[in-house]
Amino acid sequence: MKLSEAELKQALIAHLEPLRRFCYALTGSAADGDDLAQNTVERLLDKGVPVDVVFAAWMFRVCKNLWIDHIRKDARCSTPGDDVVFAKQDAVDGTAVVEQHLQLDEIGAAMQQLDSDQRLVMALVAVQGHSYREAAEIMEVPIGTVMSRLARARSRLLDLM
Amino acid sequence: MINTPLGGNGMNDMNHTAQQIDDAALSAWLDNALDAASMAQISAALQQQPELQQRLTAMMCNERKLQQHYTQMAQQPVPAALQALLHPGSSAQASPAAGPVKSLAKQRKMAWQQRLLNWLDALLPRPVLAAAGLLAALGLGMVLGEQTLQRGPVAGLSMPLANVAPEQPLHTLLESAAAGVQQRLDAHTDAVVDLTFRNKNGEFCRQFRIQDTQAGRGSIAVACRQQQGWQMQLAQSSQAALLPDATYRAASGPDTGLIDAFIMEHSIGDIMAGNAEQRLLDNDWRGAEQQ
Numbered sequence: 001m002k003l004s005e006a007e008l009k010q011a012l013i014a015h016l017e018p019l020r021r022f023c024y025a026l027t028g029s030a031a032d033g034d035d036l037a038q039n040t041v042e043r044l045l046d047k048g049v050p051v052d053v054v055f056a057a058w059m060f061r062v063c064k065n066l067w068i069d070h071i072r073k074d075a076r077c078s079t080p081g082d083d084v085v086f087a088k089q090d091a092v093d094g095t096a097v098v099e100q101h102l103q104l105d106e107i108g109a110a111m112q113q114l115d116s117d118q119r120l121v122m123a124l125v126a127v128q129g130h131s132y133r134e135a136a137e138i139m140e141v142p143i144g145t146v147m148s149r150l151a152r153a154r155s156r157l158l159d160l161m
Numbered sequence: 162m163i164n165t166p167l168g169g170n171g172m173n174d175m176n177h178t179a180q181q182i183d184d185a186a187l188s189a190w191l192d193n194a195l196d197a198a199s200m201a202q203i204s205a206a207l208q209q210q211p212e213l214q215q216r217l218t219a220m221m222c223n224e225r226k227l228q229q230h231y232t233q234m235a236q237q238p239v240p241a242a243l244q245a246l247l248h249p250g251s252s253a254q255a256s257p258a259a260g261p262v263k264s265l266a267k268q269r270k271m272a273w274q275q276r277l278l279n280w281l282d283a284l285l286p287r288p289v290l291a292a293a294g295l296l297a298a299l300g301l302g303m304v305l306g307e308q309t310l311q312r313g314p315v316a317g318l319s320m321p322l323a324n325v326a327p328e329q330p331l332h333t334l335l336e337s338a339a340a341g342v343q344q345r346l347d348a349h350t351d352a353v354v355d356l357t358f359r360n361k362n363g364e365f366c367r368q369f370r371i372q373d374t375q376a377g378r379g380s381i382a383v384a385c386r387q388q389q390g391w392q393m394q395l396a397q398s399s400q401a402a403l404l405p406d407a408t409y410r411a412a413s414g415p416d417t418g419l420i421d422a423f424i425m426e427h428s429i430g431d432i433m434a435g436n437a438e439q440r441l442l443d444n445d446w447r448g449a450e451q452q
Contacts, residue, residue: 009247009248012247013247013248016239016243016247017235017236018235020234020235020239021231021232021234021235024231024234024235025227025231030234030237033234034240034243037243038240038242038243038246041243041246041247042246045246105230106226107223107226107227107230108227108230108231110223111227122227125192126224126227126228127227127228127231132192132194147185147188147189147194148185150188150192151183151184151185151187151188151189152184154184154187154188154191154220154223154224155184157220157223158184158216158219158220158223161219161222161223
């Protein structure tokens, strides 16, 4: 048994901001992130969602699979570096706001340098706040794998920042 | 809670003074994902190893920036095409999921703020304190804290500020103590700087904890270094400061939430730690312009 269309849309609206945040963390850009979010919504509306599953976990898993399919099929890279360059040009003004944007762009750029598996686990645990168990369910890997990937991702970010 | 063999890769030596804790152990500690004994061991090691504290701080800074970065992005307007899919004819407003939709068991309060609090609570020695002038400021802060929590946004705060007099031991602490190094201010008062950050005005600020062991009071506060000296910005009573030992516990509720929200609101996104902080201290806080 699946959720009705109205129930599904209501659930999607309720989870839209986490979904977009997740998509941005995976893709590294607003445009690509919103494309991924839209594809996820379309897929869920098309295929439906069983009533007896945890909605958010199901949604993130569908999103994750779409993203993996995309990066496998399309070698087109997002361009986080563009944002950094732009921010660095603005930073000439020396305002605190620009500096903050610069720092945030730098962390976004660093995130995009992680392996896809590491980026995924960071998006789930560090950005979204999921528990290891939830992340393992969404990633479809054992909890130990979540822990080890997360540790490597955090180490790598320390090296990059 | 996950039982991880920290005696293997995580910690090579069970002696706290000699523990070598790797990033895997730090990462799991950060997420409170270890058994109680391992959590306590790492907490103890963190108190004794400044390098480890610095690495943890840097790890947390990264997560904080990630949170801010993607949250800001997600707050942009929903694209029309996406909106049309979900709510044709009107804007897509978030509403609680209802009906048969199953939610995650519990949404962790993870956010970087919560992690910061967890870290502070776990990491800090039992701070304590009280100089007469400061207690006045802390009293002010506690009242202010209640008002602020009722009013909501920290951004709208206006508050009377209190100077920290140069002759006070607290001034010396703020001026020259590295984060994490507990200092005794007087016979009944200990204090420790938790962290150093730069606010949106370019001023350096320090969060610190202070506790009067005799009176049984503890507070957590923020002071910023301004032209006229260190000025108290905010203070809040903290039960965490009164714990009898330094073992890990998860922070919760309004304990230090106001302080944390203040830092999130006013920091430009960089917490100074390790060498960066030490350079500031060594250079008498000069160098802001170079950063």
